[in-house]
Amino acid sequence: MEAAGNVTVRADDIGAVPSAADEDEAPYREMDQSIASSRNRVRADQLLRIAHAERRLEEDPENFGLCEKCEEPIPPKRLELLPFVRRCVDCQTAAESKSSKPVRKKVTDYHD
Numbered sequence: 001m002e003a004a005g006n007v008t009v010r011a012d013d014i015g016a017v018p019s020a021a022d023e024d025e026a027p028y029r030e031m032d033q034s035i036a037s038s039r040n041r042v043r044a045d046q047l048l049r050i051a052h053a054e055r056r057l058e059e060d061p062e063n064f065g066l067c068e069k070c071e072e073p074i075p076p077k078r079l080e081l082l083p084f085v086r087r088c089v090d091c092q093t094a095a096e097s098k099s100s101k102p103v104r105k106k107v108t109d110y111h112d
């Protein structure tokens, strides 16, 4: 037994899964932790998008890989390079050229 004030975290404890219900959350929690420790916001944003894409693939495989604008299938090659992409090349290009004017950029711009 450990004395109070001398808490030792064992490797077993770190890898322990709290309950069966939380099993699916574990990878995301690990990802959250790596995001929290990262100072690179762009990379953190990308990791989040990938996590969301993975979750979407699990929950809604029918619609995964479809452009959210025109609902055309996104080419597999594009998904391979950008697994978190939500639009086909045409819609993405249109959205980018539309929002490329030098005005303030907000997070909400991603939802246009």
Ligand SMILES: [Zn+2]
Residues within 6 Å of the ligand: 067, 068, 069, 070, 071, 072, 087, 088, 089, 090, 091, 092
């Ligand atoms: Zn499209």
